[in-house]
Amino acid sequence: xxxxxxxxxxxxxxxxxxxxxxxxxxxxxxxxxxxxxxxxxxxxxxxxxxxxxxxxxxxxxxxxxxxxxxxxxxxxxxxxxxxxxxxxxxxxxxxxxxxxxxxxxxxxxxxxxxxxxxxxxxxxxxxxxxxxxxxxxxxxxxxxxxxxxxxxxxxxxxxxxxxxxxxxxxxxxxxxxxxxxxxxxxxxxxxxxxxxxx
Numbered sequence: 001x002x003x004x005x006x007x008x009x010x011x012x013x014x015x016x017x018x019x020x021x022x023x024x025x026x027x028x029x030x031x032x033x034x035x036x037x038x039x040x041x042x043x044x045x046x047x048x049x050x051x052x053x054x055x056x057x058x059x060x061x062x063x064x065x066x067x068x069x070x071x072x073x074x075x076x077x078x079x080x081x082x083x084x085x086x087x088x089x090x091x092x093x094x095x096x097x098x099x100x101x102x103x104x105x106x107x108x109x110x111x112x113x114x115x116x117x118x119x120x121x122x123x124x125x126x127x128x129x130x131x132x133x134x135x136x137x138x139x140x141x142x143x144x145x146x147x148x149x150x151x152x153x154x155x156x157x158x159x160x161x162x163x164x165x166x167x168x169x170x171x172x173x174x175x176x177x178x179x180x181x182x183x184x185x186x187x188x189x190x191x192x193x194x195x196x197x198x
Contacts, residue, residue: 031114039122043129050130057134059141066134066161073127074168080119081176082183083112090181091188101189108188128165135161 057065088109094102108115139157143150176183 035114035117035122038118039125042122042126046126047129047133050133054130054134054137057137059138059145062134062138062141066131066138069127069131069134070161070165070168073124073131073165074172076119076123076127077169078172078176078183079187080116080124081173082180082187083108083115083119085177085180086112086184087181091185094185101185101192104191104195105184105188108184131161131165132158 054062054065086105086109088106091102091105091109095106135157136154139154140150142148142157143153146153
């Protein structure tokens with residue numbers, strides 16, 4: 001029994017090494033370079049806008065901006081998970097029947113790692129940066145209004161923003177896994193109005 005378990009573990013290790021070797025060979029250096037440039041550019045631009053506009057917002061404006069970027073981060077996280085979990089067969093069938101957006105869904109599914117990385121990591125991180133800097137503005141405004149220590153208020157507001165983001169993404173992930181096909185289809189249909197695939 002022990003020998004059998006040992007051989008199964010060794011076999012599993014060998015298969016894992018083979019998969020890792022294939023993945024290393026398939027690493028898309030062009031994609032990595034592109035995503036680094038896009039991430040840097042978007043992060044720099046959004047951080048610049050955030051730092052130059054957010055400190056001048058009032059309490060209501062700060063709360064609205066924070067909520068918008070929290071929701072945006074959650075929505076893109078849902079899309080990223082859906083792309084990974086969706087079934088390609090559904091979209092190939094729809095594409096054969098020329099259903100609007102199905103061709104884009106097929107492209108997204110073929111590049112699921114890239115689409116998921118962009119949605120979850122790039123957009124998610126940018127939304128996190130902006131909602132984080134907005135939370136400081138909200139905290140300072142609340143501190144002036146309530147008279148509570150600004151340090152404690154910053155900790156409290158930051159914790160609330162983090163809880164909303166993480167809690168929303170946790171709920172969104174289970175929703176995305178259960179409704180992955182329809183979410184990917186609806187997202188692809190929206191994209192199809194802005195992008196015409198050949």
